[in-house]
Amino acid sequence: MSGKWDVRFIELAKHISLWSKDPSTKVGCVVVGEDREIRSTGFNGFPRGIDDDDERLMDREKKYPLICHAEENAIMHAARIGVSLKNSTAYVTWPPCSRCARSLIQAGIKEVVYPETGEIPDRWKEDFTTSNEMLKEAGVDVRSI
Numbered sequence: 001m002s003g004k005w006d007v008r009f010i011e012l013a014k015h016i017s018l019w020s021k022d023p024s025t026k027v028g029c030v031v032v033g034e035d036r037e038i039r040s041t042g043f044n045g046f047p048r049g050i051d052d053d054d055e056r057l058m059d060r061e062k063k064y065p066l067i068c069h070a071e072e073n074a075i076m077h078a079a080r081i082g083v084s085l086k087n088s089t090a091y092v093t094w095p096p097c098s099r100c101a102r103s104l105i106q107a108g109i110k111e112v113v114y115p116e117t118g119e120i121p122d123r124w125k126e127d128f129t130t131s132n133e134m135l136k137e138a139g140v141d142v143r144s145i
Helices: 004-017 054-058 060-066 070-081 098-107 122-137
Strands: 028-032 038-043 089-092 111-114 141-144
Touching: 004 028, 004 038, 004 070, 004 089, 004 111, 028 070, 038 070, 054 060, 070 089, 070 098, 098 122, 122 141
Parallel strands: 089 111, 111 141
Antiparallel strands: 028 038, 028 089
């Protein structure tokens, strides 16, 4: 899959990212099956039932242990409703971190696509390198568009 469909699914992931209440980074994920069917979506946010008030969201020490990344939420939502993500493509608005790379690999995702990003914050650079190495070693195709 490439071209207009890549753009459509990245644009949809960007739209879904706007649902996140995170004040610093909003990330969206759309997982698409082999026939271009949307299998799951996710955005970064707290688990169901966990209060996402401003006090928690503005304090990184409080936020980080609670927040689910967009890819994790898409995978967990699929599990919750009984949808397989095997051989699917994950369209994400941001390169996956190592934690999400592990989950994407284990869920059977075959490809990850994200837009060309601007400057990556220093706190994520080393982790993104690890993530890309993991995905490559596991045979997951990674493309930026």
